[in-house]
């Protein structure tokens with residue numbers, strides 16, 4: 001039975017107040033119950049410098065940031081309430097727990113994740129959104145702001161899940177009719193996954209900086225020290241996943257209405273906004289089909305799939321061999337996406 005833990009929402013969500021309050025009461029009860037479970041299992045240790053009360057306030061902080069993200073989206077979409085309603089329903093249905101990552105996954109000398117989504121098998125496959133409570137500050141963001149960023153990052157994956165499923169279905173369909181091999185179909189889905197990561201990161205950054213006094217930094221040209229894009233530079237202003245930013249921007253400009261946006265950050269921002277729609281993947285596929293470019297979409301996404309896998313290889317979550325291929329992959333995305341850039345301003 002969920003604990004009766006009082007969590008009072010601090011923002012005014014207008015006509016959604018009751019619904020939002022009910023969700024957060026439930027989320028708070030479940031999340032604090034899950035913290036008890038983590039402590040009991042020894043996944044999160046009570047220490048002299050971190051008594052139980054500090055753990056509970058850490059968990060409370062994640063709840064508060066979740067509310068802040070929901071309020072940010074509520075405000076952002078005041079004129080398009082159907083967007084906020086979709087997001088709220090999705091989060092309510094798919095995020096029953098937001099909790100801290102286990103100590104073993106927050107160890108800078110060993111496994112150090114920012115956040116993760118997974119299901120707890122021992123608790124009836126309870127879906128978890130887990131966040132590292134001990135993030136360090138970066139040059140431009142405080143530790144607190146970075147935590148806020150990665151709360152939004154994980155919630156953003158939840159929002160994107162509907163269209164990721166469509167991408168999967170489409171890949172399976174192409175595989176079943178023999179148009180793609182199993183491996184090609186997988187790489188196609190990885191390509192959409194590259195967009196998923198870049199898009200959720202973009203939204204998280206926008207949100208995190210909206211809570212600071214500073215503006216988002218400019219995109220700067222950089223190289224990677226972990227083997228991504230050997231001998232290539234790329235542009236980024238991301239806290240993490242910077243290597244995905246350029247290919248995401250290039251892809252964005254193949255779409256009607258975004259192709260004409262000259263400023264890189266605006267193009268990416270528009271892509272991230274479109275991807276709040278559950279039909280995003282279907283819309284992309286339909287647009288490419290309409291332009292008679294369906295095969296090009298497959299080629300482009302397969303190459304973006306290489307980039308996504310190389311990006312995970314950077315932190316040891318995929319084979320290091322992908323890193324070597326990433327430079328050529330970036331060049332291919334550059335030439336293909338430039339070819340496919342949409343220069344029309346008319347809507348379909």
Ligand SMILES: [Zn+2]
Pocket residue numbers: 153157197200
């Ligand atoms: Zn992610």
